[in-house]
Amino acid sequence: MQQYLICAVFFFGSMAIHPFHVSVCEIEFDQKTAALQITQRIFLDDIELGLRKTFGKDFDIMDDQIKQEVEDMLEKYLQEHLVLKVNDQPVDINYLGHEMDREAIWCYLEVQNIKAVQKVEVENTILFEEFDDQANLVHVEFNDNIKSFKLTPEKRIDSVEF
Numbered sequence: 001m002q003q004y005l006i007c008a009v010f011f012f013g014s015m016a017i018h019p020f021h022v023s024v025c026e027i028e029f030d031q032k033t034a035a036l037q038i039t040q041r042i043f044l045d046d047i048e049l050g051l052r053k054t055f056g057k058d059f060d061i062m063d064d065q066i067k068q069e070v071e072d073m074l075e076k077y078l079q080e081h082l083v084l085k086v087n088d089q090p091v092d093i094n095y096l097g098h099e100m101d102r103e104a105i106w107c108y109l110e111v112q113n114i115k116a117v118q119k120v121e122v123e124n125t126i127l128f129e130e131f132d133d134q135a136n137l138v139h140v141e142f143n144d145n146i147k148s149f150k151l152t153p154e155k156r157i158d159s160v161e162f
Helices: 002-013 044-055 064-081
Strands: 022-030 035-043 082-086 094-100 104-111 119-124 135-142 145-151 157-161
Touching: 022 119, 035 044, 035 082, 044 064, 044 104, 064 082, 064 094, 064 104, 082 104, 119 135, 119 145, 145 157
Parallel strands: 022 135
Antiparallel strands: 022 035, 035 104, 082 119, 094 104, 119 157, 135 145
16 A cells, blocks of 8 residues: 555655646555545645535635535535445445645545455546546555556446455
């Protein structure tokens, strides 16, 4: 997982203005808590545009005075655009919060009460309504085994098996 994180940090950190549209979703099984820990990283300007269009509001995502409103919009947006099945069963994703850095937003989510993982199916349609070239990279880690795939507007769902 660390190699993908380093790659993502370099990738996102090296681009002040990005010529294409990409997000990175990392899903890791935590045996101690019996949960899937999910981190979704999205370029700030892209998600701000997506939220503005989705909710019909003009705002500055960095404005601390509307932090809770942004938090609520992010939660609703991610609930609509990120869907998981574990072992062919739909699961509830809990939104935990977000952090912002200069170019991107990190959203933290969790799926609780996961006993074992044989298969993870992900539907990630984040920003597909905004950008024809949007690609959502997904990395799934289970027992130090990482499997990855790319989702696009043409291929919105994929899965991995362990």
